[in-house]
Amino acid sequence: MEKKIFIKTFGCQMNEYDSNRIYDSVKKIGYKKTNDQENADCFILNTCHIRDKAKEKVYHEIGRVKKIYRKKSKPIMVIAGCVAQAENNEMLKREPYIDVVIGPQSYHKINDVLENLVPKNKKEETEFNTISKFEYFDRIENKNNKVSAFLTIQEGCDKFCHFCVVPFTRGPEYSRPYDKILSEAENLIKNGAKEITLLGQNVNAYLHVENNKKYRISNLINKLEKFSELKRIRYTTSHPKDMTDDLIDCYRNNKKLMPFIHLPIQSGSNKILKSMNRKHSVEEYINIYEKIKKINPKIEFSSDFIISYPGETEDDFNDTLKLVKQIKFINSYSYIFSPRPGTKAASLQLIDKEISKQRLLIIQKNLFDHQIKMNKSFEKKIVEVLVENKLKDQSKLFGRNKYFNSVIFDGNTNNIGKLLKVKIDSSNQNNLFGKIQENKGMRAA
Numbered sequence: 001m002e003k004k005i006f007i008k009t010f011g012c013q014m015n016e017y018d019s020n021r022i023y024d025s026v027k028k029i030g031y032k033k034t035n036d037q038e039n040a041d042c043f044i045l046n047t048c049h050i051r052d053k054a055k056e057k058v059y060h061e062i063g064r065v066k067k068i069y070r071k072k073s074k075p076i077m078v079i080a081g082c083v084a085q086a087e088n089n090e091m092l093k094r095e096p097y098i099d100v101v102i103g104p105q106s107y108h109k110i111n112d113v114l115e116n117l118v119p120k121n122k123k124e125e126t127e128f129n130t131i132s133k134f135e136y137f138d139r140i141e142n143k144n145n146k147v148s149a150f151l152t153i154q155e156g157c158d159k160f161c162h163f164c165v166v167p168f169t170r171g172p173e174y175s176r177p178y179d180k181i182l183s184e185a186e187n188l189i190k191n192g193a194k195e196i197t198l199l200g201q202n203v204n205a206y207l208h209v210e211n212n213k214k215y216r217i218s219n220l221i222n223k224l225e226k227f228s229e230l231k232r233i234r235y236t237t238s239h240p241k242d243m244t245d246d247l248i249d250c251y252r253n254n255k256k257l258m259p260f261i262h263l264p265i266q267s268g269s270n271k272i273l274k275s276m277n278r279k280h281s282v283e284e285y286i287n288i289y290e291k292i293k294k295i296n297p298k299i300e301f302s303s304d305f306i307i308s309y310p311g312e313t314e315d316d317f318n319d320t321l322k323l324v325k326q327i328k329f330i331n332s333y334s335y336i337f338s339p340r341p342g343t344k345a346a347s348l349q350l351i352d353k354e355i356s357k358q359r360l361l362i363i364q365k366n367l368f369d370h371q372i373k374m375n376k377s378f379e380k381k382i383v384e385v386l387v388e389n390k391l392k393d394q395s396k397l398f399g400r401n402k403y404f405n406s407v408i409f410d411g412n413t414n415n416i417g418k419l420l421k422v423k424i425d426s427s428n429q430n431n432l433f434g435k436i437q438e439n440k441g442m443r444a445a
């Protein structure tokens with residue numbers, strides 16, 4: 001009999017990609033994806049460790065699942081993702097409702113684990129076996145048929161920023177073979193992808209060597225451009241240290257690479273960057289920004305900021321504020337530092353909560369003001385939108401412009417997958433609203 005599987009995904013696009021690959025895998029052992037979380041035979045929480053209190057949120061979620069299934073038979077409860085990797089066996093000891101704990105580098109074992117699971121014999125799989133994982137998934141077709149598809153090209157991190165758990169939960173940097181990535185891309189395009197976002201924790205550190213030839217992310221971007229059905233290319237998340245000239249040159253030569261770069265800096269103070277172990281300076285970051293702006297002044301940036309990192313003085317904070325005013329980021333993440341167990345920064349002295357809140361308010365006001373201003377600048381203009389889907393329970397369509405802004409407008413579902421010109425009537429901090437433009441002669445922003 002067919003069994004149903006539901007995966008609740010938290011965190012970044014890499015987790016979303018992983019969840020879809022798990023669906024592709026378990027299909028082989030008779031599981032069918034369901035969106036009905038109240039009637040699943042297997043319930044997976046694909047967790048994220050980036051945000052604060054990640055572990056507690058997982059236990060809270062398990063409590064919710066327990067309530068749903070109080071009066072029916074319990075699903076196989078699987079905890080996957082970075083919290084599973086970080087907590088491993090401890091989770092099985094603390095919460096008997098959990099049947100399986102599986103880390104992100106062990107997903108190739110999911111079918112075996114589910115097929116051979118016997119009650120009272122819980123399973124923990126948290127080894128780092130990235131190569132075997134990708135070798136396994138290379139043999140299974142990526143069934144994703146979204147207009148905008150994700151493609152993981154690289155995993156892990158060797159940089160060890162002192163605040164970050166990624167090197168511990170995803171392991172060392174690993175780059176997938178170039179030809180395997182291209183055949184997965186071809187498959188995604190065949191299934192209808194018009195946009196591909198290349199993913200990696202350090203996506204621009206991508207380096208695959210074969211027959212003495214080095215393949216970098218720039219080679220992938222330039223090769224992808226040649227697929228005529230593919231209209232847009234993006235990549236995330238990058239590190240300033242790996243923003244090499246060959247990648248920067250893609251902005252000069254590649255017509256499908258979108259003019260929007262998410263490039264985290266975390267702080268505008270060199271002292272704080274050093275104590276975070278970021279391995280780049282503010283000047284190096286600005287140098288990258290200027291090189292890219294010189295190629296095309298319409299390319300825009302977004303970033304991540306950690307406010308009140310231990311040791312951040314008023315002067316350090318003002319340096320971050322100065323940077324935010326100088327580089328007018330169009331969209332960014334900012335949050336107050338919170339320690340992650342096991343990282344070097346976890347033992348450092350925290351900055352007063354009230355001071356931290358004030359600093360966050362100031363930074364966010366500057367970031368949001370510019371974001372709103374940027375969005376307003378699209379009003380009365382025509383933008384090119386890739387239509388991704390119909391909004392749930394609404395007649396509206398959803399798509400994105402080149403700068404990754406979400407655009408909402410009336411239209412027929414026949415338009416999904418098309419690049420349309422949309423005239424923007426209004427905007428808020430997060431969305432642009434408009435109407436499909438019939439006049440094909442007008443230029444899009």
Ligand code: SF4
Nearest residue numbers: 157159160161164166
């Ligand atoms: S480079 Fe990114 S993923 Fe790696 S340790 Fe630093 S913040 Fe974490």
